[in-house]
Amino acid sequence: MERKLRIADCGLRNLKENSFHASWSFLGARRVITRRPFKLPALTGLILMVLLVTSQFGQAGTLRFEPAGLERTLFSNRFQTLTISGSAPEGAQVVVKIVSPPKAFNLNKSGKGLGFIWLPISHAEIKKLPGMYALLSSGKLSGMLSPEQQKTNGLSPDYQEIYQKAEIHFKSPPKEEEAASLKKEYIAGLIKILEQGGLYQVQEEAVQLSGVQFTARIKHPADAPLGEYQVFCYAVKEGKTDLLAQDKFQVKQIGLAEWLTHQAGSNAVIYGILAALIAVAAGLLVGMVFKKGGGH
Amino acid sequence: MDIYLPIASMSINIFLLIGLGGIVGFLSGLFGVGGGFLLTPLLIFSGIPPTVAAASDSNQIVAAASSGAYAHSRMGNVDLKMGIIILLGGIVGGSIGVQIIKVLRVMGNVDFVIKLIYVIMLGTIGGFMFIESLNALKRSKAQGGEEAHPHEPKESVVRKLAAKLPLQMHFEKSRMTTSAIFPFVLGTAVGILAAIMGVGGGFIMVPSMIYILGMPTIVAIGTDLFQIVLTCINVTIQQAIRNHTVDLVLVILLFIGSTIGAQIGARVSRHLRGEQLRILLAVIVLIVMVKMLVDLLVTPDNLISLARGGGGH
Numbered sequence: 244m245e246r247k248l249r250i251a252d253c254g255l256r257n258l259k260e261n262s263f264h265a266s267w268s269f270l271g272a273r274r275v276i277t278r279r280p281f282k283l284p285a286l287t288g289l290i291l292m293v294l295l296v297t298s299q300f301g302q303a304g305t306l307r308f309e310p311a312g313l314e315r316t317l318f319s320n321r322f323q324t325l326t327i328s329g330s331a332p333e334g335a336q337v338v339v340k341i342v343s344p345p346k347a348f349n350l351n352k353s354g355k356g357l358g359f360i361w362l363p364i365s366h367a368e369i370k371k372l373p374g375m376y377a378l379l380s381s382g383k384l385s386g387m388l389s390p391e392q393q394k395t396n397g398l399s400p401d402y403q404e405i406y407q408k409a410e411i412h413f414k415s416p417p418k419e420e421e422a423a424s425l426k427k428e429y430i431a432g433l434i435k436i437l438e439q440g441g442l443y444q445v446q447e448e449a450v451q452l453s454g455v456q457f458t459a460r461i462k463h464p465a466d467a468p469l470g471e472y473q474v475f476c477y478a479v480k481e482g483k484t485d486l487l488a489q490d491k492f493q494v495k496q497i498g499l500a501e502w503l504t505h506q507a508g509s510n511a512v513i514y515g516i517l518a519a520l521i522a523v524a525a526g527l528l529v530g531m532v533f534k535k536g537g538g539h
Numbered sequence: 540m541d542i543y544l545p546i547a548s549m550s551i552n553i554f555l556l557i558g559l560g561g562i563v564g565f566l567s568g569l570f571g572v573g574g575g576f577l578l579t580p581l582l583i584f585s586g587i588p589p590t591v592a593a594a595s596d597s598n599q600i601v602a603a604a605s606s607g608a609y610a611h612s613r614m615g616n617v618d619l620k621m622g623i624i625i626l627l628g629g630i631v632g633g634s635i636g637v638q639i640i641k642v643l644r645v646m647g648n649v650d651f652v653i654k655l656i657y658v659i660m661l662g663t664i665g666g667f668m669f670i671e672s673l674n675a676l677k678r679s680k681a682q683g684g685e686e687a688h689p690h691e692p693k694e695s696v697v698r699k700l701a702a703k704l705p706l707q708m709h710f711e712k713s714r715m716t717t718s719a720i721f722p723f724v725l726g727t728a729v730g731i732l733a734a735i736m737g738v739g740g741g742f743i744m745v746p747s748m749i750y751i752l753g754m755p756t757i758v759a760i761g762t763d764l765f766q767i768v769l770t771c772i773n774v775t776i777q778q779a780i781r782n783h784t785v786d787l788v789l790v791i792l793l794f795i796g797s798t799i800g801a802q803i804g805a806r807v808s809r810h811l812r813g814e815q816l817r818i819l820l821a822v823i824v825l826i827v828m829v830k831m832l833v834d835l836l837v838t839p840d841n842l843i844s845l846a847r848g849g850g851g852h
Binding site: 305315316317318319320321328334348349350351352353354359360361362363386400415428429431432433465469483496499500501503504507511512514516519521522523525526527529530531533 | 541542543545546548549550551585593596598599601602603604605609610646648651681743768772775776778779780783784787788790791794798802835836837838839841842843844846
């Protein structure tokens with residue numbers, strides 16, 4: 244119920260952001276609201292209409308997360324599955340985008356030195372990129388949207404959005420004419436690394452549609468960042484894209500995992516001494532049990 | 540079955556970690572050496588971030604070495620005076636090494652330098668051990684199967700030079716008199732290498748104590764274990780404070796594996812002869828060296844790589 248209200252609120256916010264000029268082609272009749280001076284009857288009518296529209300929008304855009312958030316314990320697997328489901332307008336394709344909190348990446352580019360050995364020849368830091376990014380769709384994105392539309396809506400299977408968002412800082416600034424291609428090369432290389440670890444993923448035809456219901460399952464890697472993840476759900480029909488809903492879920496450590504991370508970060512001195520004492524005690528105990536020493 | 544490492548922030552197969560600890564512990568028990576120089580690269584090959592691998596390995600070494608140091612001290616094999624001087628040198632060297640790592644990290648070359656030093660050190664030590672053990676095997680065959688005793692180390696030029704330096708001291712347990720500067724400098728040099736490579740340094744220190752300082756083998760091993768325990772306690776606490784990279788869950792799993800492996804290794808070692816053991820260890824060291832050398836020579840799949848901090852102790 245609370246989530247439904249939040250989505251309805253999201254719909255209302257979208258209406259406000261559109262300066263009372265909104266249209267919903269999937270919701271039956273095309274509705275257009277234009278700005279007028281507020282008067283009581285008009286305002287009442289407007290509120291009633293907004294409630295009517297947002298309740299319809301809320302039904303179409305409700306998101307459900309199963310589980311509600313991801314919790315990492317000491318026994319968490321390499322991948323946790325999160326199911327995102329909701330309803331979409333009849334006949335529309337659905338695209339789900341999941342974006343983690345941003346992260347900075349320090350990168351090296353290798354080149355040949357002395358003619359035979361591979362060593363770092365340039366360095367860069369890339370900022371403002373999500374540590375995890377996933378794009379799941381119910382069909383082929385190329386069949387739904389033109390490359391230009393994909394780019395405009397941030398729904399490119401070749402991560403155009405990432406290339407646009409990335410901020411790069413070279414340790415030794417390259418020549419002006421080389422900067423753009425070098426930036427592209429760094430980002431492409433980083434995406435390849437992150438794809439290999441499952442941190443960046445594009446899964447076309449992975450969103451299941453059943454009538455007006457859709458379901459997307461995301462495999463969330465354990466080394467993905469902790470924090471608040473944004474989820475964007477889009478409905479695509481006849482080349483038009485509508486943001487159905489925007490919601491978020493949390494990824495956090497719990498139990499002993501959370502306690503250890505907290506101690507290592509906030510009580511580092513005590514944690515370090517404790518780690519050393521545990522090791523000495525364990526070593527002496529083993530030494531006494533086996534009555535012989537190991538080597539080093 | 541996976542386990543989540545909260546500091547490394549990743550999940551990994553629990554049996555893989557116990558197995559890695561077991562392999563290194565087995566070699567430890569078999570050859571009487573540590574395994575830091577093998578464990579850190581093996582953890583990195585398994586996907587553990589290098590900073591976490593190096594820091595957690597140093598904590599694991601505290602556990603592994605303290606049982607050995609305890610046993611050796613009861614047997615009177617620890618030269619405390621020598622150990623403290625080497626330890627002081629090691630602390631100075633470790634601090635210099637950490638500064639070198641910091642500079643390399645800023646330059647972005649730390650991974651490359653660590654790999655290069657590994658290749659040089661493992662290649663030199665592995666090659667030396669291999670040739671020495673091969674000669675011992677040949678001598679043993681010539682003597683009709685009797686185990687050949689390694690040659691007594693000759694008095695090195697360095698030792699002759701040390702005799703002329705000030706601060707001459709007598710080390711009773713090691714049955715030698717030399718300048719305190721000599722073991723201090725040796726400790727510093729090994730400390731620098733150990734800090735850059737992220738290992739305890741036993742595989743460099745023990746041969747250095749025997750061949751350069753001229754200490755009796757058993758006292759060298761006992762004294763080395765003593766100074767390693769203290770050095771690695773210092774490194775563990777420093778890493779925990781400065782880098783927050785000690786993963787206790789990883790340490791405990793590695794230690795469980797290495798304890799079991801060390802006991803098996805110690806039992807197997809009774810059935811093998813000294814030169815056979817040394818040649819086997821040399822081969823393992825050379826295999827690790829070749830793997831690292833290949834990484835430096837073969838064209839990488841991706842020219843872009845994540846710059847990770849390395850080193851540790």
